[in-house]
Amino acid sequence: MNAFERQKKIYLEGASGIISPIPVDARLLEEKALKAMSKQAAAYIVGGAGHGDTMLQNRRAFERWRIVPRMLRDVSVRDTSIELFGKKYPYPLLLSPVGVLEMVHPEADMAVAKAAAATGIPYIFSNQASVPMEVCGAAMENQPRWFQLYWSKSDELVASFVQRAEASGCQAIVVTLDTTLLGWRTQDLELAYLPFLRGLGIAQYTSDPVFRRLLDDPDPNPAPKPKVTLEAIRTLWSMIRHYPGNFSENAKSGYPRKAVKKFIDIYTRPSLTWENLTYLRGITKLPILLKGILHPDDALKALDHGINGLVISNHGGRQVDGAVGTMDMLPRIADVVQGRIPLLIDSGVRGGADIFKALALGATAVCLGRPYVYGLTLGGTEGVQQVLANYLADFDLTMALAGCRSIKEIGADNVMMV
Numbered sequence: 001m002n003a004f005e006r007q008k009k010i011y012l013e014g015a016s017g018i019i020s021p022i023p024v025d026a027r028l029l030e031e032k033a034l035k036a037m038s039k040q041a042a043a044y045i046v047g048g049a050g051h052g053d054t055m056l057q058n059r060r061a062f063e064r065w066r067i068v069p070r071m072l073r074d075v076s077v078r079d080t081s082i083e084l085f086g087k088k089y090p091y092p093l094l095l096s097p098v099g100v101l102e103m104v105h106p107e108a109d110m111a112v113a114k115a116a117a118a119t120g121i122p123y124i125f126s127n128q129a130s131v132p133m134e135v136c137g138a139a140m141e142n143q144p145r146w147f148q149l150y151w152s153k154s155d156e157l158v159a160s161f162v163q164r165a166e167a168s169g170c171q172a173i174v175v176t177l178d179t180t181l182l183g184w185r186t187q188d189l190e191l192a193y194l195p196f197l198r199g200l201g202i203a204q205y206t207s208d209p210v211f212r213r214l215l216d217d218p219d220p221n222p223a224p225k226p227k228v229t230l231e232a233i234r235t236l237w238s239m240i241r242h243y244p245g246n247f248s249e250n251a252k253s254g255y256p257r258k259a260v261k262k263f264i265d266i267y268t269r270p271s272l273t274w275e276n277l278t279y280l281r282g283i284t285k286l287p288i289l290l291k292g293i294l295h296p297d298d299a300l301k302a303l304d305h306g307i308n309g310l311v312i313s314n315h316g317g318r319q320v321d322g323a324v325g326t327m328d329m330l331p332r333i334a335d336v337v338q339g340r341i342p343l344l345i346d347s348g349v350r351g352g353a354d355i356f357k358a359l360a361l362g363a364t365a366v367c368l369g370r371p372y373v374y375g376l377t378l379g380g381t382e383g384v385q386q387v388l389a390n391y392l393a394d395f396d397l398t399m400a401l402a403g404c405r406s407i408k409e410i411g412a413d414n415v416m417m418v
């Protein structure tokens with residue numbers, strides 16, 4: 001659906017008294033979704049690291065770049081498609097991996113998968129999904145999806161995730177590098193709430209044969225028995241409920257608690273270095289992208305290590321407070337990479353103009369994060385679909401009004417820094 005069709009639909013529905021419950025404006029969407037979430041979900045999803053300074057900087061970095069529209073260029077027919085790793089996609093937009101979506105909607109990743117499939121937008125499945133990749137993959141049929149990997153302490157588990165991603169039709173592996181330790185997330189710390197401890201967001205693990213086998217290994221550092229409080233009982237109940245299979249069998253087996261403990265013990269590897277990437281290259285033929293790259297020297301190192309693409313990201317300001325905005329680094333990274341591999345960018349994308357600016361500065365595509373989660377919160381699959389339709393229409397319109405007919409016509413000449 002192009003911009004005109006989307007506008008027509010919204011205005012015609014309005015003429016019959018129908019106004020969508022999904023706000024079009026990015027700020028209103030966030031505000032409304034925030035009100036609809038539990039306080040734990042709001043802290044986890046909307047919150048960032050430290051003072052939230054990186055989130056602000058992400059927006060400022062987008063705002064510093066201004067579009068300079070060109071006139072009289074016949075923009076009646078437009079082509080928003082791009083090519084990535086030899087495949088054609090209808091828009092320069094993908095969905096960033098976002099974990100623990102069950103905090104905002106019971107259908108979680110599945111609702112997003114359906115919306116992405118209906119729109120043709122590639123969905124990057126999160127390593128911390130609430131629904132196993134095989135289930136979402138099957139629902140998406142032949143529509144595009146990628147898999148995002150957190151490199152755990154077990155290479156065997158890494159290999160198992162990658163092999164499952166291939167088997168479930170994922171077309172690329174995105175390794176997130178910025179979360180070898182969890183950031184200092186003020187809002188979550190304030191509530192002393194981490195969803196994983198309650199068994200949320202670990203579905204890729206509890207559905208994994210290697211992980212399940214690891215649960216039978218003797219635990220060298222068993223956790224002390226928690227004090228019996230009402231909250232401890234709630235936590236245990238949540239772990240059991242989220243573990244696959246029968247509730248009473250799970251309650252007897254002790255596996256749900258073991259799974260949470262094992263996950264916490266192994267889910268990241270702070271000792272990870274560039275050398276580890278050789279292992280990944282050896283176990284998959286899929287394109288490998290590194291997510292979380294911000295320094296141009298790291299972009300060059302990625303090229304040296306045969307990496308196929310980068311996602312310039314600061315994790316939506318959830319990891320390092322006081323970090324650079326991603327749009328401040330995109331031109332610098334594009335400058336050293338010189339078009340040898342595709343550059344994707346996320347963190348702070350809040351409208352069609354942001355997509356346009358990123359493409360103008362050398363991005364091949366842009367990834368959308370929190371806004372689709374707000375759509376999910378307010379309206380499940382339909383909510384995500386509406387958010388996507390609004391972003392795509394806004395982008396199509398920005399492109400036309402700036403005087404560009406296709407993605408390749410968008411260039412540095414279309415923007416300036418103020």
Ligand code: FNR
Nearest residue numbers: 045096097098099126176315316347348349369370
């Ligand atoms: C994330 N992000 C993320 N990234 C990743 O590689 N794996 C993950 O599981 C998650 N989980 C996650 C949960 C939540 C609640 C958020 C908000 C973000 C980061 C995500 O992929 C993306 O980089 C940011 O969301 C981009 O920032 P904005 O545009 O959402 O502010």
